[in-house]
Amino acid sequence: MDKKLLIIGFVWPEPNSSAAGSRMMQLIALFQQEDYDITFASACAKTENATNLKALKIATETIALNHSSFDDFVKDLQPDVVIFDRFMTEEQFGWRVAEHCPNALRILDTEDLHCLRKGREEAFKCNDLFETKHLFNDVAKREIASILRSDLSLIISEAEMDILTQVFKIDHSLLYYLPFLLDAISEDTISTLPKFDERHHFITIGNFLHPPNYQSVLYLKQYVWPKIRQQLPKAELHVYGAYTSQKVNQLHQDKEGFFIKGYAEDVAKVMQKARVCLAPLQFGAGLKGKLVDAMQNGTPCVMSSIAAEGMFGPLDTNGFIVDDIKEFVTSAVDLYTNASIWKAFQDNGFKVINSRFQRTNFQDDFMQLIQDLRSILDLHRQGNFMGQLLQHHSLQSTKYMSKWIEEKNKS
Structure with missing residues (x-):
């Protein structure tokens, strides 16, 4: 029937x-x-x-x-x-x-x-x-x-x-x-992902019709990124997301390494190029797709407690969970510069996907x-x-x- x-x-x-x-x-x-x-x-x-x-x-x-x-x-x-x-x-x-x-x-x-x-x-x-x-x-x-x-x-x-x-x-x-x-992430898939030294820069991503995503990017622009940039002057932040508006595009600043990239045709491709994903969401609900994209592509994160809510359960996280601006910056710099910490968080992300969302x-x-x-x-x-x-x-x-x-x- x-x-x-x-x-x-x-x-x-x-x-x-x-x-x-x-x-x-x-x-x-x-x-x-x-x-x-x-x-x-x-x-x-x-x-x-x-x-x-x-x-x-x-x-x-x-x-x-x-x-x-x-x-x-x-x-x-x-x-x-x-x-x-x-x-x-x-x-x-x-x-x-x-x-x-x-x-x-x-x-x-x-x-x-x-x-x-x-x-x-x-x-x-x-x-x-x-x-x-x-x-x-x-x-x-x-x-x-x-x-x-x-x-x-x-x-x-x-x-x-x-x-x-x-x-x-x-x-x-x-x-x-x-x-x-x-789908589960296989060992074969993991072996093909770019390694720490093959990745560069930071990424954040999110649909700009969704108010929490715009507020997160604004927060990065005003409070977080200038402090990260002071310590990592060659690093860039690549901001991806569908439906960029004029108020989003005007945040683009080449000299500051703050790049509004807009819609990502292939999220996996851009996520795999990045070394660290930033997700300082200050309000919102549900599970955050940007964290799933990051874990699937082996990109550790620095995230707020709201971004992390409901994602990890009893398992170890795929990055730092911090809400204080100073701690967020310190965590982002540490994750970007320390290959062993980075690899441990990457492995955690694979386990989270395979254990909690298969x-x-x-x-x-x-x-x-x-x-x-x-x-x-x-x-x-x-x-x-x-x-x-x-x-x-x-x-x-x-x-x-x-x-x-x-x-x-x-x-």
């Missing part, structure tokens, strides 16, 4: 632009391996960086916000499983799926916990120490409601699992820890859970009364707002 998966994307996946794009392609590969017929739909405009899904035998559909044409589309498709890419997508389309495909398993892929990122950003802007109170923002009300309405939510970080279960008291049955799903450690259990939930879906939903409450028509504000907008657009 054919198994149908509908993915409703917040954007079209761009794995070379963002960790979210890589994550989406990993999920697609997982379901393809289980012989699901996959349709990817999005209301967002495609960019030139988007993956050619049709070449991967994935059907695509452009859908409209606040329009009943989606109802006809989803009724005709009748998917067995629907994945919402981030809570905003579930808000827009979740009620339509529930109405027209009540037997479809509804899965929310959170990507990262948006209310955590928002709370940290608000604390940062106010120069406050982040506390639990910052979590209880307007984004949290929407995001937690979306999690409760869904049959299952995929959580990428163990730290965020703890926040959801301990702070927001979400039942474990509604959550599933599913981090990055990566795809084969997760895929069987996850797909078995999907099968089990589909077979007991009514019983599973009965155990989630808060979800039923939020699906009740009197509380579906997004549904009736959408219908109002649709009618308004007709006039």
Whole structure:
């Protein structure tokens, strides 16, 4: 029997632009391996960086916000499983799926916990120490409601699992820890990577549509890089990332060795040329794709505690975790100049990828859970009364707002 998966994307996946794009392609590969017929739909405009899904035998559909044409589309498709890419997508389309495909398993892929990122950003802007109170923002009300309405939510970080279960008291049955799903790094691959003496300069990377990445680069420019440059006058910092804006490009300074490189066509290539990756993120959430790219390509890091969150578990890190500016600079210089420290951290990174994020450690259990939930879906939903409450028509504000907008657009 054919198994149908509908993915409703917040954007079209761009794995070379963002960790979210890589994550989406990993999920697609997982379901393809289980012989699901996959349709990817999005209301967002495609960019030139988007993956050619049709070449991967994935059907695509452009859908409209606040329009009943989606109802006809989803009724005709009748998917067995629907994945919402981030809570905003579930808000827009979740009620339509529930109405027209009540037997479809509804899965929310959170990507990262948006209310955590928002709370940290608000604390940062106010120069406050982040506390639990910052979590209880307007984004949290929407995001937690979306999690409760869904049959299952995929959580990428163990730290965020703890926040959801301990702070927001979400039942474990509604959550599933599913981090990055990566191929193991073999000894043969490791042997081909450039060695310490073959690498030069520092690198940082991140999609500039993502506010934490711009703030990180600004922090490097203003506070960190000048001090590193004083001690390593021949070193350069190469800044990569999709969607550079004028405010990013104006940070470029040849004389200071601060180079805005823009979009990286091949992340592995540029990461392997660099000796050290810098990631001083001051707010954010989820797992950081830049650290995964660094570990996969044998590039040790100096990172903030927020950048490192959820990445290493009980294992040794692939670099220094420091938040103080002076310590960050000292760590960066030490890592750049000491081959033995550098090699030890590089080896740690390979172990982290192979122990914590190897795809084969997760895929069987996850797909078995999907099968089990589909077979007991009514019983599973009965155990989630808060979800039923939020699906009740009197509380579906997004549904009736959408219908109002649709009618308004007709006039």
